[in-house]
Amino acid sequence: MKRIYMDHAATTPVDKEVVDAMLPYFTNFYGNASSLHSFGEEAHYALDESRHNVADVLNAEREEIIFTGGGTESDNIAIKGVAFENKDKRNTKGPHIITSAIEHPAVLEPCKHLEKQGFKVKYVSVDKYGMVKIDELEQSISKDTFLISIMYANNEIGTIEPIEEIGRIASENNIVFHTDAVQAVGKLPIDINKLNVDLLSLSAHKIYGPKGVGALFIKKDVRIVPLVHGGGHERGLRSSTENIPGIVGFGKACELAQKRMVKDTQCIKSLRDRLVREALGIEESYLNGHPEKRLVNNAHFYFAAIEGESLILRLSDKGIAASTGSACSSKKLQPSHVLLAIGLKPEHAHGSLRLSLGRENTIEDIIYVADVLPEVVKYLRKMSPLWKG
Ligand SMILES: Cc1ncc(COP(=O)(O)O)c(C=O)c1O
Structure with a gap:
């Protein structure tokens, strides 16, 4: 049976060139980057080169990048x-941290944890397209606010947030600005110098790199307290012997993303647009997220009277790998917090489908999905007590 992968927002296949770049660092160049001998030097050189490649994607300095164990970290x-x-500001009155209602759990959960420790967090709402309400964000700022964290692009509905504007607001108010750019890197050109961003999160496995490797951009003058203490690796901000093969893979993935971004995004966008047109041809189907300000590879739908999980399983039977939303929440039965935040009723949020495209998808894949999807929706609706027909 044909197998089509359309879940690139969950993870991507590791590029062959990335694998080839990584392999020697398991077997030949296996030194510890902190060691003084030649094995250590080789590893240290690779670490430095990869830091350069990651920094380059953001137009940042290599000293501003620390490697981590992934986007969540x-x-x-x-x-x-x-x-x-x-x-020390914990007992003041206004919100200390401002974030949005549609962040990934990797941001929402640390915020909830901090609330338990006495910090105050404001979760700014979004409009029907998932755009953060700038007025509300501005009104939420108080003299106690020290951090704004708003994602660059949403992992479920693909909406791209006005990061430049939020960065300007944060900077004018002397507030540190963090953005989770895990879904944006490799799909949007990012120039850190134009953005007033102080901290930016990246993850390798969303850009055809290995899983379990990420990075954090930390602007030179920004101070943070480390969470992991130990041997003082990564400027003392993330102790633990560096995962050199993974980091080399991440560096290579960044280099390839830079090289291929224009061509890849043009190609993927045209496939995605065709897919959206085909899917919206199905009766009572709707596109979630912003019509234009969205990631080029994201298509997110709601189909009336359909249960999302059944749709995913049925599509999987036909060889199509899709998702209802984020991979992290798709095994939970609660409706997605993102879809509820954009105003979908819980029963509608349950009928969602995310198809996220990647480099290896072809027009034949789109034609196949365009063929199978209406059949599957029709089949499921026939069994649905909610369907009128
Ligand atoms: C927006 C966003 N942030 C953070 C993460 C977590 O990244 P990782 O899987 O590398 O921990 C993801 C992964 O789905 C994501 O989409």
Whole structure:
């Protein structure tokens, strides 16, 4: 049976060139980057080169990048690190941290944890497209606010947030600004110098790199308290012997993303647009997220009277790998917090489908999905007590 992968927002296949770059660092160049001998030097050189490649994607300096164990860890280091740096402000009245209602759990959960420790967090709402309400964000700022964390692009509905504007607001108010750019890197050109961003999270496995590797951009003058103490690796901000093969893979993935971004995004966007047109041809189907300000590879729908999980399983039977939303929450039965935040009723939020495209998808894949999807929706609706027909 044909197998089509359309869940690139969950993870991507590791590029062959990335695998080739990584392999020698398991077997030949296996030194510890902190060792003084030649094995250590080789590893240290690779670490430095990869840091350069990651920094380059953001137009940042290599000294501003620390490697982590993934996007979740980067978000935690950024948010808790800034909060602990400002712990003396804990008993003040206004919100200390401003974030949005549609962040990934990697941001929401650290914020909830900090609330239990006495910090105050404001979760700014979004409009029907998932755009953060800037007025509400501005009104929420108080003299006690020390951190704003708003994602660059949403992992479920693909909406791209006005990061430049939020960065300007944060900077004018002397507030540290963090953005989770895990879904944006490799799909949008990012120039850190134009953005007033102080901290930015990245993850390798969303850009055809290995899982379990990430990075955090930390602007030179920004101070954070480390969460992991030990041998003082990564400027003392993330102790633990560096995962050199993973980091080399991440560096290579960044280099490839830079090289291929224009061509890849053009191609993926045209496939995605065709897919959206085909899917919206199905009766009572709707596109979630912003019509234009969305990631080029994201298509997110709601189909009336359909249960999302059944749709995913049925599509999987036909060889199509899709998702209802984020991979992290798709095994929970609660409706997605993102879909509820954009105003979908819980029963509608349950009927959602995310198709996220990648480099290896072809027009034949789109044609196949366009063929199968209406059949599957029709089949499921026939069994649905909610369907009118
Ligand atoms: C927006 C966003 N932030 C953070 C993460 C977590 O990244 P990782 O899986 O590398 O921990 C993800 C992964 O789905 C994501 O989409």
